[in-house]
Amino acid sequence: MKKILLLLLFVAAIAAGIGYYLWNKPHRTAADEKPFVTLTSSALLTEFATNESATTEKYRDKVIQISGALIKAAADSSGNVQVVLEAGDEMNTVSVTLMNGATVPTETPGTMIEVKGICNGFLPDDLLGSEVLLNQGVVVNQTK
């Protein structure tokens, strides 16, 4: 009887432990992962623009490392830093929301910058220009 009680207690403790772990599980970030693919911002955008659904299937939730010319980098209204890279022309962009606590890159617009992030998908727009969105990102390095 005592053994069964102990066993039940043990199982309950493990379940509580798993629950606690899941609840406090940190956000997945691109910082901890090797990129699934490395490419230029314009190559990424072209792929999405050519076949949105197939490319979404291919890259969704994957860490993607992209390089491109910086358009702007600034904190949004939630305090998360958004880095926007040119993708072919000024209209079309790749936007990476950096992970919580990241600092705003100080590079001037036009500088080539390399960023990785988790791919969320594509927002096509003929009027505004299309955008590929990544989040939980990190700046990899900056080259002149």
Added chain:
Amino acid sequence: MKKILFFGILVATTINIQAQKFFTKDGTIRFFSNAKLEKIEATNNKASIVYDPASGALEIATLVKGFIFENAFMGEHFNETYMESDKFPKANFKGKLENPSAVNVAVAGTYKAKVVGDLTMHGVTKPVSTDATFVVGGGKIDTDAKFSIKASDFDVKIPGDKSDNISNVIEITTKSSLTELKK
């Protein structure tokens, strides 16, 4: 002749003003669930918005995966169990100001206008309407709106044992700063 020319210029200028649309790619959408046991909040700062003052047309598009939760576990459940965002990656609103002339983009000021339209998410389209505030000034329009939807209206099923944790009524707040679209 001079008069015709003047009239021509006047018409051209008017058309030009009317053609100006306002936009952002960084609109904010926040949702809030206020259930008995738990308050859940998530924010998406990558909504693209286009507003055409001439017709009053207003369009918003966003990726469901762009909602950021304080708690990673909640975010996973939101995407996998409730919104099924792999299957339904986007949410959008297509609508208009009920009275487009309620907002005068040529004169700085604070305007209130009723926005009506269709909200599509989780593969379901439903009509929604709300009173929105438009603050015109400094070459931009700041918008602010708040409304509530029912998760069940959009076929988002909240199991009975979760009803104390997740509210069926979801409060949605949108804020944006629109600038003139130069094309």
